[in-house]
Amino acid sequence: AQSVAQPEDQVNVAEGNPLTVKCTYSVSGNPYLFWYVQYPNRGLQFLLKYITGDNLVKGSYGFEAEFNKSQTSFHLKKPSALVSDSALYFCAVRDMGTGTGFQKLVFGTGTRLLVSP
């Protein structure tokens, strides 16, 4: 089964500094990887995805992610953090569903990002 791991429960960074939120994956076949963000009392919002092509993927709100096949990682990055980036971030991988052939997402446990002024 496909899975992702987020090794950090929380990441703290000062506003204006670069940020990285880590994600590693375990898949059979080619990975389809995603990042979602969740603000308090809100649903998940799509940030970006890697399907194929360039290893550096650009997404919403200035975020980008780097796909690294040799390290099986898909870390989320942003050159300059904002206080408003403080939220819960989830990495996810597409699973075709054993026996169903239908797509579903398998999520990591989430990383809380706190950006201090």
Add this chain to the structure above:
Amino acid sequence: EAGVAQSPRYKIIEKRQSVAFWCNPISGHATLYWYQQILGQGPKLLIQFQNNGVVDDSQLPKDRFSAERLKGVDSTLKIQPAKLEDSAVYLCASSLRGDRDRVHNEQFFGPGTRLTVL
């Protein structure tokens, strides 16, 4: 374009009571998902519909959870009877399609229903 709507936003019940959640997906989206998000964990898929048919309910506790999507649009998720461990946020999501097509269709999430079981 209207997003995914869910109600209620919050619900508090006692254990052994029943509860129902409602979801209205984005118009035209064939695939609908219900996820359970327990505090400190990532969302876990409970059930997936393609139109009005169930395509994956492998992680749905069928002895107490049920879901339906009549007419292939709105959906309801029911818990009966509720247990303490059912306390979680229940998220509904929809996508254009979720079948074997190799193009991934983005899932759009509703705001969720926060359930507290006392």
